[in-house]
Amino acid sequence: MNTQSPWNPYVSECPTRAILQRIADKWTILILGLLHEKTWRFNALLKQIEGLSQKVLSQTLKRLERDGLVHRQAYPTVPITVEYSLTPLGITLSQAVITTLNWAEENATAVLTAQKAYDQNISNLEQQLKK
Template structure:
């Protein structure tokens, strides 16, 4: 760890990386490209719900950050393939682990949310009835 950087410091440039990784589309793109290189439309089909514009912006940001490489092939129409870079590969295990954690623990998260909502609803109802009496 470089002592010159501290993610807890507001002005630290590492916050830019954290902002990027907090984006769900980034995690999904990195997760897929960690498996194999893919064309734009393959990515778009695999990541349900992402728009063409958002996917394009996400890929451009990842390319700028050095995490994804873009390669154009001289075909008609031009074929573009995206792949993970060596720097991106250092992150792909972590991205995969986050996705696996989400899939493994979603039932527990949903149960916790339901319990919290039930308790909050009861407390809110009790406070409302006390205020009206």
């Protein structure tokens, strides 16, 4: 953490908390991860991220654009063509996003194993308490 910064995310009223809340959203992480690779059209993003609704994609992209992380480029075609790309600010964040996505992929098995062991331990404790 930067000790020279006037911002402190550990203080409840600090604006960095709202920023962290927005960028920690699963859809935001996945969208930024894809935009790190290249420019995408709206429908291509929608097809690429399973389980993401059109409404949530639209809302998330608007928030990212408002935060200065995503650039929206509309072309005067019929129907209108819209492309999304990262801004320079978005690129700085996408580095951390890619690191996080890679970590999740590399450690998914270990996390699932830990969850299974934890759940088994809890189940065993509950069984012991019932005796």
